[in-house]
Amino acid sequence: MVEKHKTEWRVIVGRATGILVLLGGILLAAGLCDAAARPDNSVPSIFDPRSTPAESIYHLSHFVLAITGLIFLVVFTLLTYAVIKFRRSPADNKREPAQVYGSTQIELAWTIIPILIVVVLFLATARVIHAIQDAPKPATALEVTAIGHQFWWEFRYPAFGIVTANELHVPVSNPAHPTPTFLKLLSADTDHSFWVPQLAGKTDLIPNRVNDTWIDPHQTGMYLGQCAQYCGTQHAKMLLRVSVDSPEDFDAWVRAQSQPANQDPKETAGKRVFETTACINCHAISGTAATGRFGPDLTHLMSRQTIASGAAENTTENLLAWIQNPDAIKPGSLMPAMKLSDPDVDALVRYLETLR
Numbered sequence: 059m060v061e062k063h064k065t066e067w068r069v070i071v072g073r074a075t076g077i078l079v080l081l082g083g084i085l086l087a088a089g090l091c092d093a094a095a096r097p098d099n100s101v102p103s104i105f106d107p108r109s110t111p112a113e114s115i116y117h118l119s120h121f122v123l124a125i126t127g128l129i130f131l132v133v134f135t136l137l138t139y140a141v142i143k144f145r146r147s148p149a150d151n152k153r154e155p156a157q158v159y160g161s162t163q164i165e166l167a168w169t170i171i172p173i174l175i176v177v178v179l180f181l182a183t184a185r186v187i188h189a190i191q192d193a194p195k196p197a198t199a200l201e202v203t204a205i206g207h208q209f210w211w212e213f214r215y216p217a218f219g220i221v222t223a224n225e226l227h228v229p230v231s232n233p234a235h236p237t238p239t240f241l242k243l244l245s246a247d248t249d250h251s252f253w254v255p256q257l258a259g260k261t262d263l264i265p266n267r268v269n270d271t272w273i274d275p276h277q278t279g280m281y282l283g284q285c286a287q288y289c290g291t292q293h294a295k296m297l298l299r300v301s302v303d304s305p306e307d308f309d310a311w312v313r314a315q316s317q318p319a320n321q322d323p324k325e326t327a328g329k330r331v332f333e334t335t336a337c338i339n340c341h342a343i344s345g346t347a348a349t350g351r352f353g354p355d356l357t358h359l360m361s362r363q364t365i366a367s368g369a370a371e372n373t374t375e376n377l378l379a380w381i382q383n384p385d386a387i388k389p390g391s392l393m394p395a396m397k398l399s400d401p402d403v404d405a406l407v408r409y410l411e412t413l414r
């Protein structure tokens with residue numbers, strides 16, 4: 059009988075070790091992913107905040123994780139203890155164990171303790187929501203209107219008269235002289251959600267409603283995000299790029315964007331194609347007949363690193379491919395293939411490439 063007990067113990071210890079190794083592996087993998095996300099920001103990590111709202115959420119998540127982790131440990135320990143201690147043994151003689159009914163003390167304990175835990179979590183969360191949503195707007199704040207479209211982002215800077223798409227430029231915010239960016243979020247069609255994990259939590263863009271969010275990035279660089287609310291076929295290719303610039307770079311960017319489109323007299327052929335096809339119904343180029351608002355403003359197309367909301371790099375080949383057949387890059391995008399002749403497309407792309 060003693061022998062049998064020993065083998066049973068070995069099985070239990072073996073399984074417990076297996077589970078621990080598995081858990082350790084998962085934690086290690088998560089840790090490696092987190093570390094790998096750090097150097098270049100190419101994988102936006104909620105564990106690497108660079109702006110006040112994202113930091114508040116990050117600290118709250120630590121608090122919630124600590125409490126839920128503790129609950130997990132207590133429950134798991136008690137469970138393991140009960141499973142091992144009260145497992146079937148030959149001494150049981152197939153007798154039914156003692157049955158216990160109703161204990162006011164225990165019932166009260168497991169009702170009141172969870173209620174207290176939930177109240178603490180609720181209060182901590184409410185505090186963070188209030189601190190983020192009701193943050194006062196300093197006079198130095200930059201105001202930007204972000205409009206969600208299927209499947210791209212429009213950004214307007216009312217103070218500068220700038221309209222651009224998909225790549226938001228904001229100044230870095232120094233805690234001593236904060237220059238946060240306050241975003242007014244609108245939608246042109248359906249629900250979208252603005253989410254740049256390192257800068258702030260998600261906020262939805264809802265038709266006929268004005269939502270707000272704000273960011274105050276402490277470090278220059280490119281921050282990636284994503285539409286976080288399913289909005290149609292190309293929702294997954296509705297990426298966000300936020301370029302956080304030094305004050306000088308930001309001023310230079312604003313100056314360049316405030317200029318009318320570059321009119322290169324050498325590229326009149328492409329310009330004529332643009333102005334005589336449906337392009338102008340959907341796209342605007344300042345200083346030309348093109349005033350469409352359905353698609354991205356192309357006045358300074360070449361100042362952007364990507365096209366089609368981050369779906370492709372802004373290169374000559376990709377522009378050609380895009381204009382010939384947008385579906386090749388972004389199936390289901392709301393720009394039609396215009397069926398233009400190859401020379402016309404070539405001329406168009408040469409013209410678009412003058413739009414700096």
Ligand code: HEC
Nearest residue numbers: 208209210336337340352353354365366367391392393396
């Ligand atoms: C029916 C409206 C419509 C017409 C017509 C149209 N486009 Fe577009 N275009 C769009 C939309 C919508 C997008 C954004 C697609 C996306 O990212 O999902 C777009 C995106 C683009 C882009 C990428 C811009 C960026 O910054 O991402 C370029 C370049 C472009 N169009 C050029 C053209 C040219 C050139 C023509 C004419 C041959 C044209 N478009 C005709 C609606 C249109």
Ligand SMILES: [Cu+2]
Nearest residue numbers: 250285289296
């Ligand atoms: Cu969307």
